[in-house]
Amino acid sequence: MRRFVVLLMMMVWLSAPVVGAQSQPPLTRKQIMESADKNRDGKISRVEFLERMRDAFFFVDGNKDGFLTIEEYQRIPGADPKRFARADRNKDGKLSMDEFLKSISQDFDAADTNDDGVLEDEEVKAWIAH
Amino acid sequence: MTRRHRAGQGALVSAILMTFLLLGCESTGPKTAVGGLGGAAAGGLLAAALGGKGPGIAAGTILGGLIGGTIGDRLDAADREKAHAAASQALEAVPSGHSVAWQNPDSGNTGTVTPVRTYQTATGQYCREYTQTINIGGEKHKSYGTACREPDGSWRIVN
Numbered sequence: 001m002r003r004f005v006v007l008l009m010m011m012v013w014l015s016a017p018v019v020g021a022q023s024q025p026p027l028t029r030k031q032i033m034e035s036a037d038k039n040r041d042g043k044i045s046r047v048e049f050l051e052r053m054r055d056a057f058f059f060v061d062g063n064k065d066g067f068l069t070i071e072e073y074q075r076i077p078g079a080d081p082k083r084f085a086r087a088d089r090n091k092d093g094k095l096s097m098d099e100f101l102k103s104i105s106q107d108f109d110a111a112d113t114n115d116d117g118v119l120e121d122e123e124v125k126a127w128i129a130h
Numbered sequence: 131m132t133r134r135h136r137a138g139q140g141a142l143v144s145a146i147l148m149t150f151l152l153l154g155c156e157s158t159g160p161k162t163a164v165g166g167l168g169g170a171a172a173g174g175l176l177a178a179a180l181g182g183k184g185p186g187i188a189a190g191t192i193l194g195g196l197i198g199g200t201i202g203d204r205l206d207a208a209d210r211e212k213a214h215a216a217a218s219q220a221l222e223a224v225p226s227g228h229s230v231a232w233q234n235p236d237s238g239n240t241g242t243v244t245p246v247r248t249y250q251t252a253t254g255q256y257c258r259e260y261t262q263t264i265n266i267g268g269e270k271h272k273s274y275g276t277a278c279r280e281p282d283g284s285w286r287i288v289n
Contacts, residue, residue, distance in 0.1 A: 056179035066254030078170025
């Protein structure tokens with residue numbers, strides 16, 4: 001559960017330098033969560049979540065070779081090398097987008113406590129609160 | 131019943147109560163993602179997706195027909211240059227759903243380029259679908275396209 005407290009801290013911490021460079025106030029937690037809610041229905045579907053994560057993969061892949069190395073991945077605060085190794089299913093030392101999405105999809109499942117396939121407001125609150 | 135038995139039963143009841151309490155606490159929070167990257171990393175990735183690459187990223191050139199047909203004929207060279215720069219910046223550095231705008235004060239024409247989806251082809255090449263709006267003399271034109279990133283950092287319009 002502590003991971004989700006760290007999650008909130010990382011979200012706010014990470015967003016600060018980006019917007020700081022643009023002289024704008026830091027993104028709020030609400031803005032970050034709403035950004036994934038593409039159809040504005042108040043819920044984050046798996047499709048919406050994974051679409052945002054495809055963007056993340058693209059931006060984190062520094063040399064744009066189509067894979068995430070451990071060095072690229074560890075630029076993300078909160079990155080755990082052991083989890084990277086588990087996500088690397090074919091053990092080639094890097095994550096393909098497919099491996100990445102399969103793994104991050106399990107994080108979505110963890111937050112989806114009622115198993116209805118979307119993250120509702122209460123689940124997002126719980127996700128963030130823990 | 132001896133004092134020892136009563137003490138043993140008390141400890142057993144306490145253990146059962148603690149188990150229920152702990153299970154109760156666990157059920158209110160997120161589940162454990164055994165094979166996931168972890169909540170902290172997921173948050174970091176989400177923020178990275180939102181932040182894109184930030185401003186000032188040197189983007190590559192645009193290859194192919196970003197603006198074609200009659201719309202292209204109505205834009206001057208400066209319009210096209212600004213539209214290409216905006217597209218390059220949007221595709222390389224901007225999260226899906228966010229726009230990069232361009233304007234040419236001399237012609238009065240303006241436009242935006244907005245990536246809407248990022249994906250990889252079977253060969254691992256990055257492609258991004260985008261929408262483009264161009265305002266010429268008060269007329270708004272909207273189009274959709276896909277651009278794929280070449281190894282040299284340029285973006286080729288594929289449709």
